Amino acid sequence: MSEHDEDVALEEASLVYTGGLSPQDWSVLAREVMDRLGRERGWRGVELYLLSYGNLTLDYDVASKTFSSSSGGALAVSARVWLGEVVGSAIECVHDKATLEQLLLSAEEKARTGSPGAFPTTPSPGTSMPTDAWRGATDFSRAHLCAERIVKDVLPPGVVVQALVVKQECTGALSLRSDGFEAFRRTHQEAAFLRCETSRGAVVDAVPLPLVTAPIRARLADAVAALEGPAKKADRALPLVLRPLVAAPLVAGLAWLLRGDIATATPALVRAVGRKLFPSLLTVEDDPLNPRGLQRRQLDDEGRPTRVLRLVDEGRLVGFLHSEETAARLGVEPGGRGLRDLAHPATPTALNLCILPREDTLPADYTELVARVENFSTMPTPGTVSLIAGGWEVRDGRRVHRVEPLELELPVLETFRSLRGVGSDLAFFPSAEGCGTPTLVLPPPGG
Known part of the structure; x- marks a missing residue:
């Protein structure tokens, strides 16, 4: 699956899964929450990984020239909290300050029975925080045209196609740590998967x-x-x-x-x-x-x-x-x-x-x-x-x-x-x- 972290089109992207907040907004909000809770509760360190994602899967039936599709998205957050030398982690879909606080408290609870883990020490790369959308948008028309092009220009004559699937995934990932670390990146991934039946088994390929x-x-x-x-x-x-x-x-x-x-x-x-x-x-x-x-x-x-x-x-x-x-x-x-x-x-x-x-x-x-x-x-x-x-x-x-x-x-x-x-x-x-x-x-x- 191709993946690029630059020049991702954002024209149709929205903030629908992120509470209307941009990466910069979430950076400010999340840092305030984790710093405050960390001071109040005596945490040694905190790490947050916020992932906004949207995906699209298009299944194309070659025989009938029909298709079905599914899509979705969310803002999911992984939190790690260090109590002394032990660490606990928790993952939830988050949409506001209250749910983020609850996630961090869940990670703290896990740390009470957690295992030892080193706190990361990577220096912050100094990436800028976008003030617009987290990620690009999936594109149904593009996926459909790709499937039709594969049928027209790729498939050998007479081949029996059991599956032709086009997948797209757009993400924006924000990493924050209590030591000041901050990084953000976008990705856009697309690939087509083929499964063709032969008399000696199925051939699978992806492009x-x-x-x-x-x-x-x-x-x-x-x-x-x-x-x-x-x-x-x-x-x-x-x-x-x-x-x-x-x-x-x-x-x-x-x-x-x-x-x-x-x-x-x-x-x-x-x-x-x-x-x-x-x-x-x-x-x-x-x-x-x-x-x-x-x-x-x-x-x-x-x-x-x-x-x-x-x-x-x-x-x-x-x-x-x-x-x-x-x-x-x-x-x-x-x-x-x-x-x-x-x-x-x-x-x-x-x-x-x-x-x-x-x-x-x-x-x-x-x-x-x-x-x-x-x-x-x-x-x-x-x-x-x-x-x-x-x-x-x-x-x-x-x-x-x-x-x-x-x-x-x-x-x-x-x-x-x-x-x-x-x-x-x-x-x-x-x-x-x-x-x-x-x-x-x-x-x-x-x-």
Whole structure:
């Protein structure tokens, strides 16, 4: 799903869910309430995270050319209150001063039976508080036109579409702390999700909006063609070539492995920093302003500037994605990857993590996997990616016949340690945590 935190259209946005108050108004009101209660009740510290959101989901029935839609929004607030070294949290929809006070008192009550937690120390980034709307507006007409364009310009002839869903979400997030910290950001996210039925299972794909039709049209047509028609069992002695659609969940698994919270629980991985853990052909980068990526962020949710992070450099493990907390535990700089939601404080999160493309030569003979068949979970066991994928047997560089879908269980660390090649066809995927990957070449699956 594409996400941008700048230049969000506000023409039709309103203050309907925020009590008629702008972000600046809420900043003044919330700070007065938390400062007063904090003094009166002896709190060590307070944090508020106010999220104004509006969302729209449009389900388009391709067969009947009809649709249904749903939309909604709210101002939801997460509060954390520190009593000494312990912290309590509470979440509620808030619309005025009284409900905000009640939320903070609920968080105080939770703190009485809470667990230890460090108070954040990030300096305030000094972002300006808007005096107008919190966020942009969802656009039903835009979503409907997008669905019709996908039907016209993307779907292969005769394909059976089980689901075509367009989603939009607009948010405005205000973070405040009793130590003076203050930050605000807007986002606008849009994506289209497709589920197409074939005789060998469902193909699922997703594309960010605004839509660029050519790549998704070619990718979807290739995937459907690979799963329809006569097929033979795959030769498990041949190396595997995973095209980007198939490789994407594997790269999302790598992003998970390179999170600071996972690293702190894996001492052997931390000890490998600075060592050549992977083949030289693997370089992994997370660029918050990558022009081809799905997100654009200048600050994380802890108020730290984002920057380009090279996590693996020609096989050498350089570091991890960090929030303020995980960076402190390892004694390193955070790097601006602390992202949060209402229910949880900031956790390490990739923005546009990708494997940097190369132009490695493919082997003469291989199994080419171009279609990922839907399964319930791509990581049912932490650290292992589960894939079902179909495609073609290739001999002397030519496709000779389809292969029946292969079921693959790929341990993330071991799989990337055995990587044999990286292509040049980098693509980013909303369905894979926004990660990007080119074609990947792996050794034969054996068995």
